[in-house]
Amino acid sequence: MINVTDNIEAKKVDTLLLNEYNYTEDVLIQNAAHSLFNEIDKTVNKYIVAVGPGNNGADGLALAILLHSINKDVKIICKKNMSIYHKIALKIGIPSIEHVQSCDILIDALFGFGFSGPVQGYYKELIDEINEKKDYKIISIDLNTAHINSDCVLMLSTYKQTLLNSSIPKKVLKIGVNEKIYECVSNKYIVDEEYIGSIKKEKNEFCNKSDFGRVKIYAKKGAALLASRASVKSGSGYTYLISDDETRKANLSFNPECINSDTTKYDVICLGPNNGVDFDYASIIYTNLDKKMVIDADALTYISNNLEILDSLTEDCVLTPHPLEFSRISGYDLNEILEKPFEKLEEFGKKYKGTIILKGKNNIIYDGHKFYIVNIGNSKMANAGMGDLLSGMIASYLAQGYKTRDAVIYATYQQAKIGRYLSEKKDTINPTDILSLINNK
Numbered sequence: 276m277i278n279v280t281d282n283i284e285a286k287k288v289d290t291l292l293l294n295e296y297n298y299t300e301d302v303l304i305q306n307a308a309h310s311l312f313n314e315i316d317k318t319v320n321k322y323i324v325a326v327g328p329g330n331n332g333a334d335g336l337a338l339a340i341l342l343h344s345i346n347k348d349v350k351i352i353c354k355k356n357m358s359i360y361h362k363i364a365l366k367i368g369i370p371s372i373e374h375v376q377s378c379d380i381l382i383d384a385l386f387g388f389g390f391s392g393p394v395q396g397y398y399k400e401l402i403d404e405i406n407e408k409k410d411y412k413i414i415s416i417d418l419n420t421a422h423i424n425s426d427c428v429l430m431l432s433t434y435k436q437t438l439l440n441s442s443i444p445k446k447v448l449k450i451g452v453n454e455k456i457y458e459c460v461s462n463k464y465i466v467d468e469e470y471i472g473s474i475k476k477e478k479n480e481f482c483n484k485s486d487f488g489r490v491k492i493y494a495k496k497g498a499a500l501l502a503s504r505a506s507v508k509s510g511s512g513y514t515y516l517i518s519d520d521e522t523r524k525a526n527l528s529f530n531p532e533c534i535n536s537d538t539t540k541y542d543v544i545c546l547g548p549n550n551g552v553d554f555d556y557a558s559i560i561y562t563n564l565d566k567k568m569v570i571d572a573d574a575l576t577y578i579s580n581n582l583e584i585l586d587s588l589t590e591d592c593v594l595t596p597h598p599l600e601f602s603r604i605s606g607y608d609l610n611e612i613l614e615k616p617f618e619k620l621e622e623f624g625k626k627y628k629g630t631i632i633l634k635g636k637n638n639i640i641y642d643g644h645k646f647y648i649v650n651i652g653n654s655k656m657a658n659a660g661m662g663d664l665l666s667g668m669i670a671s672y673l674a675q676g677y678k679t680r681d682a683v684i685y686a687t688y689q690q691a692k693i694g695r696y697l698s699e700k701k702d703t704i705n706p707t708d709i710l711s712l713i714n715n716k
């Protein structure tokens with residue numbers, strides 16, 4: 276998985292590598308430059324590198340030297356950079372220009388995580404000029420400098436936290452450092468295919484349906500159909516729906532594999548999708564504390580009026596709030612949650628047991644120790660019922676024996692991955708579109 280760092284953590288990584296692991300700045304800059312060079316489009320010819328005063332600028336200069344070595348037409352705009360790379364660049368004849376010229380790619384190597392705003396004077400004027408002329412593609416190194424209209428950011432070694440809220444295309448490049456080294460600095464990770472592959476459970480040849488667990492869902496109306504169908508399609512051995520007559524009747528034709536009656540034998544309960552806020556969730560929760568549990572939607576609203584329930588939750592409970600629901604159960608201000616989701620989840624997680632997923636563009640999963648971010652979905656998925664579907668999927672993977680945290684990660688990733696796939700074909704992605712593709716190869 277890829278580590279996520281805020282500016283303070285990124286500086287700590289820097290210090291750690293230099294002081295504890297004997298890396299030098301030059302080794303890191305060289306590694307960064309080679310990764311950038313490998314990634315950058317070399318089918319074009321003209322490049323300009325806008326160079327800042329610090330190591331972000333040095334990365335840009337080292338990249339310019341590599342582009343020059345393969346005879347590309349590369350120029351630098353560099354007022355001040357004390358690194359050896361500036362001297363080398365000038366010595367080998369890379370032209371230094373004062374103003375932006377026409378080119379194919381402009382590389383923003385002005386500032387990285389050492390920047391603290393606002394930008395003024397020379398750099399402000401240069402940034403305005405870069406944005407104004409724009410007949411080129413702008414690629415930013417590590418972070419996009421304030422107000423630059425980048426087309427892409429190539430982050431170095433860690434995912435930069437401020438970019439979680441940016442829609443600019445981005446990629447993390449390795450710089451010759453094993454990610455495990457960052458673990459003592461950051462406990463936030465972007466979930467990737469590699470992690471998903473490592474937790475995926477394969478089916479044994481002699482398996483039986485009872486090996487895949489029993490899910491009992493308390494839900495009503497369309498939300499019940501979505502959650503229970505998602506549970507069935509995600510592979511739980513048995514899915515039971517506890518609902519009203521009308522919903523059960525509709526579910527019979529929509530979801531023939533689901534069992535529309537109660538059971539005393541089950542491993543997981545999923546509570547809430549459109550089940551009403553007047554339902555007695557407390558007694559279901561208190562009598563099922565030995566089971567795995569997914570608490571969603573109306574059950575979360577109920578808890579916000581019966582907060583003492585939170586004290587009873589176990590490690591095997593999953594809460595699935597969107598930001599407003601999280602605000603209701605935590606009492607935190609909604610804007611504060613949106614601005615500082617990690618801090619607020621950690622504060623909440625210190626008080627109560629279990630795993631919580633804060634849903635949205637960045638789905639942030641917190642298990643009381645680490646944060647796992649699933650951010651491959653897209654805004655076309657933002658419509659009613661998506662959360663109901665997700666809670667059914669989480670319940671299903673819990674029943675199949677996934678660790679609590681991993682069931683949440685696995686379900687969220689599968690949902691977002693289908694959303695990403697469909698986004699190329701559709702302008703709106705409905706939960707039923709996702710349902711039809713759950714479990715497809």
Ligand SMILES: NC(=O)C1=CN([C@@H]2O[C@H](COP(=O)(O)OP(=O)(O)OC[C@H]3O[C@@H](n4cnc5c(N)ncnc54)[C@H](O)[C@@H]3O)[C@@H](O)[C@H]2O)[C@@H](O)CC1
Pocket residue numbers: 285288289292303304307327328329330331332334385386387388389390391392393394395398416417418431432450
């Ligand atoms: N492990 C790492 O952490 C690595 C970091 N590298 C690069 O190093 C960068 C960080 O380098 P630095 O710490 O030197 O910082 P930066 O290069 O991001 O910027 C620091 C410089 O910008 C100036 N500055 C800051 N805010 C300003 C403002 N508002 N207006 C004008 N000037 C301002 C500072 O005085 C300082 O000279 C990363 O973003 C990355 O590109 C790479 O070289 C490879 C490895």
Ligand SMILES: Nc1ncnc2c1ncn2[C@@H]1O[C@H](COP(=O)(O)OP(=O)(O)O)[C@@H](O)[C@H]1O
Pocket residue numbers: 572596597634635636637638652653654655656657658659660661662663665690
């Ligand atoms: N902008 C977005 N980008 C990516 N995924 C999104 C976005 N908005 C919502 N989602 C996904 O849709 C779901 C929304 O859940 P929720 O708000 O609870 O929906 P509902 O109210 O329909 O139950 C989450 O799984 C989330 O990942």
